[in-house]
Amino acid sequence: MPTLHQNTRMCLSLLFSRRFSSPLPAAATATDFQMLKCVLDDCKTALDSKAVLETHVKIVKLGFGMDYSLVSHMLLTYIDCGKLDFARRLLDETPCWNADLITGNIMISRFMKNGDVEAAKRVFFNMPLKDVVSWNSLIGGCVKNSRVEEALRMFKDMCLLGVEPDEFTFSSVIAGCARLGALDHALWIHNLLIEKEIALNDILLSAIIDMYAKCGKIEIAKEIFDGCKSSSVSVWNSMITGLAVHGLATDAIYVFSRMEEENIFPDSITFLGILVACSHCGLVELGKKYFDMMNRKYSIEPELEHYGTMVDILGRAGRLDEAYATIRAMSMKPDVVIWKALLSACRTYRNAPLGEIAIRNISSLDGGDYVLLSNTYCSLNKWSSSANMREEMKREGIHKDHGKSWIELAGIIHHFKAGNQAHPEMEAIYKIMKQLIKRAKLGGYVPATDLVLMDVSEEEKEENLIFHSEKLALAFGVLKTSPRTEIRITKNLRTCYDCHSWFKIVSRMLARVIIVRDRVRFHKFEAGSCSCGDYWCCISQSYIFTAAMLLSVLLKMNYAASKNLWIPGLGHPLDAMAGLKY
DNA sequence: CTAGGGTTAG
Numbered sequence A: 001m002p003t004l005h006q007n008t009r010m011c012l013s014l015l016f017s018r019r020f021s022s023p024l025p026a027a028a029t030a031t032d033f034q035m036l037k038c039v040l041d042d043c044k045t046a047l048d049s050k051a052v053l054e055t056h057v058k059i060v061k062l063g064f065g066m067d068y069s070l071v072s073h074m075l076l077t078y079i080d081c082g083k084l085d086f087a088r089r090l091l092d093e094t095p096c097w098n099a100d101l102i103t104g105n106i107m108i109s110r111f112m113k114n115g116d117v118e119a120a121k122r123v124f125f126n127m128p129l130k131d132v133v134s135w136n137s138l139i140g141g142c143v144k145n146s147r148v149e150e151a152l153r154m155f156k157d158m159c160l161l162g163v164e165p166d167e168f169t170f171s172s173v174i175a176g177c178a179r180l181g182a183l184d185h186a187l188w189i190h191n192l193l194i195e196k197e198i199a200l201n202d203i204l205l206s207a208i209i210d211m212y213a214k215c216g217k218i219e220i221a222k223e224i225f226d227g228c229k230s231s232s233v234s235v236w237n238s239m240i241t242g243l244a245v246h247g248l249a250t251d252a253i254y255v256f257s258r259m260e261e262e263n264i265f266p267d268s269i270t271f272l273g274i275l276v277a278c279s280h281c282g283l284v285e286l287g288k289k290y291f292d293m294m295n296r297k298y299s300i301e302p303e304l305e306h307y308g309t310m311v312d313i314l315g316r317a318g319r320l321d322e323a324y325a326t327i328r329a330m331s332m333k334p335d336v337v338i339w340k341a342l343l344s345a346c347r348t349y350r351n352a353p354l355g356e357i358a359i360r361n362i363s364s365l366d367g368g369d370y371v372l373l374s375n376t377y378c379s380l381n382k383w384s385s386s387a388n389m390r391e392e393m394k395r396e397g398i399h400k401d402h403g404k405s406w407i408e409l410a411g412i413i414h415h416f417k418a419g420n421q422a423h424p425e426m427e428a429i430y431k432i433m434k435q436l437i438k439r440a441k442l443g444g445y446v447p448a449t450d451l452v453l454m455d456v457s458e459e460e461k462e463e464n465l466i467f468h469s470e471k472l473a474l475a476f477g478v479l480k481t482s483p484r485t486e487i488r489i490t491k492n493l494r495t496c497y498d499c500h501s502w503f504k505i506v507s508r509m510l511a512r513v514i515i516v517r518d519r520v521r522f523h524k525f526e527a528g529s530c531s532c533g534d535y536w537c538c539i540s541q542s543y544i545f546t547a548a549m550l551l552s553v554l555l556k557m558n559y560a561a562s563k564n565l566w567i568p569g570l571g572h573p574l575d576a577m578a579g580l581k582y
Numbered sequence B: 001c002t003a004g005g006g007t008t009a010g
Helices: A006-021 A030-046 A047-060 A067-079 A083-092 A101-113 A116-127 A132-144 A148-160 A167-180 A183-197 A202-216 A218-228 A233-243 A249-261 A268-281 A283-295 A304-316 A320-328 A336-348 A352-364 A370-379 A383-395 A426-442 A459-464 A467-479 A495-507 A542-557 A575-577
Strands: A404-409 A413-415 A485-491 A514-517 A522-526
Touching: A030 A047, A030 A067, A047 A067, A047 A083, A067 A083, A067 A101, A083 A116, A101 A116, A101 A132, A101 A426, A116 A132, A132 A148, A132 A167, A148 A167, A167 A183, A167 A202, A183 A202, A183 A404, A202 A218, A202 A233, A218 A233, A233 A249, A233 A268, A249 A268, A249 A283, A268 A283, A268 A304, A283 A304, A304 A320, A320 A336, A320 A352, A336 A352, A404 A467, A413 A467, A426 A467, A426 A495, A467 A485, A467 A495, A467 A514, A495 A514, A495 A522
Parallel strands: A485 A514
Antiparallel strands: A404 A413, A404 A485, A514 A522
């Protein structure tokens, strides 16, 4: 940890002593000016936010509070010292904010990097002079902060204002389209890229391949990859991970072997892609082979993520002891993700002792995994407790992501939130949904009402399932598109078991191909089955199993009592265990 | 001063 330079300390006290010796606003000399800048720079290297504050006070007292160059200097210093709130306040409280071009650009990117999109935008819109870098920082920052549609709007504004986008702009916008999974947008942006005659570099190539893969067009991604002959690892990585999320493990492995033939060195992301491919297809032995290979042949140390995938591969195959052995062999401390992967496997294969170990570790790592606990209580029919838990989550500022799906029709993205019936065409959507459900039931669909984690009647539970966001999106798609055309839906979370089985039946009933992009992979529903081979669908009843395990562990640890999670009137926690055996 | 590819669970 660097400390504030001795001279800087002296400068500071010198400046402060002048406040008392000469009347203000005494003429500030150019030397003061330079001195203040040096002091700020030194604060930055020392990461001494207190000293920044002192200097700030001094600057204001000296009457430099409105000096743009000093204020922007100070702002950047605040950001770099991690005092984002001060930076934002300074921005708010300085009227007629004007930053020069480069300082403004730096501020935009710093604010964006720290997740403060609004502050970045304020800087941008107050800049009297903007260049392509300003726009790029703005657009790229929005994409990185998951505000993709806003980024696309800004991109359009930029073009309308006659600012020519460059390769930086395109790489951000392409990444944005990849996140959205919106094919029409993807095609539009790719055409624009060709039109503007922007040369493809490796970054753009990997972004484009990734975009097509994530928009469900793995064939186009392959075509571009085959045509480009790039020797950049990133481009190969995009292809491999693209194939992996489409469940095309053999293709991914083939690409990897070609990579070896061409003497292109894989990196840790390459192996992660290969391992994900193996995990999605249940290829245990191959997964183990590549996991060993990365260290032995390429001297790449497995990272947390590689271990996580490996535990997942073994766990899903029911090889729980090996999964646990992998965790114990790790060179670093396993994280919550890894233990959750193991817990999930224990749930599927009903291995209570290991499950307990997993839960213990999850609890000790994660000062209370609210989502897990909440859902568990729900499945134990302890609704009041679960409601309280959600309250607590709110208080603590922890929130579970809401299920969201979106569908792109004629270039327009329509959003659906789970349970939200506010859509203007809800009546028509609901009508078609009812019909589809009725027909699906004749085709063997049984609503998985035990998945609904709420204290309501069976009928209401069925109603709740109907409003899962992906079902709404599908009904809307059926409503708005011509028969037999492909329907493409993107979702922010994993699809649930109920939606998955319903989609399969609908695909057969309507003879349509439905492609759903999950948080982790693609599902292509066709003629009653899914490309994922149902590998991902959890068994709903196993909730109860985890719940029982969780409770017993929590009791043993006296965890619940210490966290004050027990709600008066709920009865003794042990009652919740009654009748539950595992 | 600005760009791409990345584990798991809900």
